[in-house]
Amino acid sequence: MCFFKLLEPAGIAARSLQECLMIQLQREYPDEELANTIVASHFIPFAEKKWKALAKELSVSLKEIQMVFDLVQTLNPRPGAEYRQEKTSFVIPDAVIEVADGELTVLTHDDPLPKISFNATYYKQLSASGDEQVSRFLHEKVHDYQWILKSIEQRRETLTKVVMKIAEKQPLFFQKGPNYLKPMTMKEVAQELDIHESTVSRAVREKYVQTPAGTFELRSFFTSTIQTVADESTSSSTVKNAISLLIENENKQKPLSDQEIVEYLKNTDGMVVSRRTVAKYRDQLGIPSSSKRKRYE
Known part of the structure; x- marks a missing residue:
């Protein structure tokens, strides 16, 4: 017997899913002859649910194969998963839609937006040097700073407009729940906001909104x-x-x-x-x- 068949938990370090399940069956259910035979020698047709041919070949009933299937379902196909540690990831919503007295209120969170600052003291010190090359460099950087600020503000405004449009077009979703989601496309929203469809796509990419029914990815509101x-x-x-x-x-x-x-x-x-x-x-x-x-x- 290979050494990994003795490891805990049963099935860890197996070379295939079939071997993983086989080890668990042999250790936990050694008396289940049919289950051990099927997993060891007929795994592919069993997994593909070609049960009628399998039942005929093994001279057993479909009900017996069903029982083997139910037994295999109790096994762990990923025994090493319990040793995997992942940090819990939290979604910070970019916007919040609240319902009060039947009215919808849209709030945006600025926390996810990048924060930038301008070092005025450093700028003044360099400006006082009188060097023309330094002055050109500073002028370019001030222009870049202003462009970034404008871009961030435009991004915030676009996101706010899109979320408000979603709230306007999907009131029943926020008042009654997900089953009342109406069909809505990015093209439709873009036309009503007089912006390009790709702008809407970029605005909602990897963005989330908190609603009375839970937190949803903004892209999920756009359906055919x-x-x-x-x-x-x-x-x-x-x-x-x-x-x-x-x-x-x-x-x-x-x-x-x-x-x-x-x-x-x-x-x-x-x-x-x-x-x-x-x-x-x-x-x-x-x-x-x-x-x-x-x-x-």
Whole structure:
């Protein structure tokens, strides 16, 4: 036996995920013969959920393979993670949107903005030298300083305008919650503020806003439009939430196919989306296909 098979926690230093899980099974569940056999000799088809062929090859039922799957789910695929220490990262919101008596108030935080200062004493001392080359150098640096100050102020003003526009266009989001997010694009906001779309993109990049529903990245407010049967529109974020809810409450023995989700969204929520769109959103949510969500019990 290799020395790393004796290390703690079980599975650490293994050469592959398969070996990691195998070590844990051998140590913690040595009597589970089917589980040990499947992970040791049939790991790929088992992981890819090609269970019908696997069940036939091993002469076992799909329910038995399901039980092995549930057992493997209790194992730790990253046993070394507990030794990894990461500093807790905190998000400092660049703006705050508050709701009081139904009215929205927008506040911006200047703390995240860079701070610069001008050393007037040093400037006066150098100016008194009378050297023409020094004077040109000082003039350039004063110009740079003023340009930076102006750029920072423009950046603050642009961010404030964009956040105020978001608050103006998304009142129900801040009053009732994320499920009421309406479709809104950067191009739309840029046109209303009479600025370039790329300016909006730069203004919201890696910026956060604190709201009554939590702290959100500003980019998350910009979503594509999904048509509804009532000739209205909804946001892609709302559609994703609806898909998640449908799959969460589905019959796990007969999971919904992407086409069935399309029909449910149209008939129940009035959302008109294609099967391809549902598949794309499902992938973005990290949800596997219906064949891989199926349970055999």
